[in-house]
Amino acid sequence: MTSDPYGLSRVVGQPGVLPQQAERLDPSLPIRAGELLVDVDSLNVDAASFKQIKDQAGGDPAKVVETILGIVRRRGKMQNPVTGSGGMLIGRVREVGPDHPAAGTLAPGDRIATLVSLTLTPLQIDEVKAVHPAIDRVDVRGHAILFASGIHARLPPDMPDTLALAALDVCGAPALVARFVKPGMTVAVLGAGKSGALCLAQARRQLGAGGRLIALDVSERALEALRGLGLGAATLAVDATRAVEVMERVREATSGALCDLVVNCASVPGTEMATILSVRDGGTAVFFSMATSFSAAALGAEGVGKDVTMIVGNGYAPGHADLTLELLRSTPALRRLFEQRYI
Numbered sequence: 001m002t003s004d005p006y007g008l009s010r011v012v013g014q015p016g017v018l019p020q021q022a023e024r025l026d027p028s029l030p031i032r033a034g035e036l037l038v039d040v041d042s043l044n045v046d047a048a049s050f051k052q053i054k055d056q057a058g059g060d061p062a063k064v065v066e067t068i069l070g071i072v073r074r075r076g077k078m079q080n081p082v083t084g085s086g087g088m089l090i091g092r093v094r095e096v097g098p099d100h101p102a103a104g105t106l107a108p109g110d111r112i113a114t115l116v117s118l119t120l121t122p123l124q125i126d127e128v129k130a131v132h133p134a135i136d137r138v139d140v141r142g143h144a145i146l147f148a149s150g151i152h153a154r155l156p157p158d159m160p161d162t163l164a165l166a167a168l169d170v171c172g173a174p175a176l177v178a179r180f181v182k183p184g185m186t187v188a189v190l191g192a193g194k195s196g197a198l199c200l201a202q203a204r205r206q207l208g209a210g211g212r213l214i215a216l217d218v219s220e221r222a223l224e225a226l227r228g229l230g231l232g233a234a235t236l237a238v239d240a241t242r243a244v245e246v247m248e249r250v251r252e253a254t255s256g257a258l259c260d261l262v263v264n265c266a267s268v269p270g271t272e273m274a275t276i277l278s279v280r281d282g283g284t285a286v287f288f289s290m291a292t293s294f295s296a297a298a299l300g301a302e303g304v305g306k307d308v309t310m311i312v313g314n315g316y317a318p319g320h321a322d323l324t325l326e327l328l329r330s331t332p333a334l335r336r337l338f339e340q341r342y343i
Contacts, residue, residue: 006019007120007145007149010025010026010145011025019121024075026122027076033100035100035146036093036102036145036152038089038093038114042138042161042162043068043087044088045087048289048291052080052082059133076122077122077123078118086118087136087169092111093108101148111154112155114146114150115152115321116151116315121144121150122144123142135162153321158329163328163338168321168324168325172314172315172317173263173265175317176263177206180261181206185260186211187207188278190278192226197225197229197334199263201331202327204233212254214234214259215233215234215235216240229331229337236250241270243271246278247277250278262275264285266291271289271291272287277304279308284309285308287310287312
């Protein structure tokens with residue numbers, strides 16, 4: 001039996017619905033001719049999703065495991081019903097279907113990271129081996145199925161798997177920064193996590209010696225780590241759910257000009273207006289956070305009369321994996337930060 005490139009045949013009980021929108025997927029074996037089978041080692045759960053699960057579990061790792069197992073057993077994929085988001089995985093190729101595009105280039109035993117969301121990836125978890133709350137990672141034993149359209153990357157030989165996974169999980173973010181940041185701009189990045197740090201490093205690369213770079217986060221400790229990167233970014237300790245206060249601090253930091261571009265990488269909801277109010281009229285806001293309410297952003301911009309181009313962060317851009325891994329290789333301080341946080 002062959003499968004279509006988008007995995008429609010893996011959707012249970014909803015003909016014509018794409019896997020990402022489906023309530024349930026079928027992760028059963030054997031795979032079909034156009035599919036790729038992966039023995040899963042780790043799930044890197046989306047930051048907004050993991051935070052919601054962790055908060056719901058009261059920080060109890062056993063309850064985190066119970067919640068994740070419940071989602072996957074019920075849905076055949078890792079898609080948080082509250083946030084709607086998933087994450088990505090790393091594992092080892094077990095089988096390549098003869099009609100899969102990777103046939104002939106991937107072989108059993110190759111280690112890969114998936115670059116498509118767990119929200120559309122058929123998944124079965126047989127065992128949860130460990131939970132790493134500080135880095136949103138869960139080590140598991142199980143299998144996953146990639147469709148012909150499912151992008152992936154070989155894990156690089158020059159860095160630990162966990163380091164590569166942390167970077168590849170958000171590699172769409174710095175790729176968007178590379179596309180939109182121009183020399184001379186004033187750029188702000190909201191959120192000092194994985195995607196925020198990568199975006200700041202890429203923004204500095206695009207800005208060169210000119211332009212202005214601002215990092216915003218509620219955690220002074222996180223901002224101190226960013227200062228250690230030597231990117232020449234001003235740092236503002238702010239609560240991004242308090243939009244007017246953020247706007248005032250950004251206005252002060254930019255001598256009233258506000259920002260040409262703001263990239264939202266926050267992992268908490270309610271930060272849309274802080275982003276919009278920090279952008280000048282005619283500027284651009286990139287919402288990379290899966291905690292974003294896009295209706296709140298659109299209606300909010302209308303409500304305050306802001307002429308802002310709003311970009312929905314797409315986790316895919318051509319060359320995004322290579323760009324991100326090269327950014328780690330060429331920025332030693334950034335790599336050290338990732339090694340301290342995620343290994």
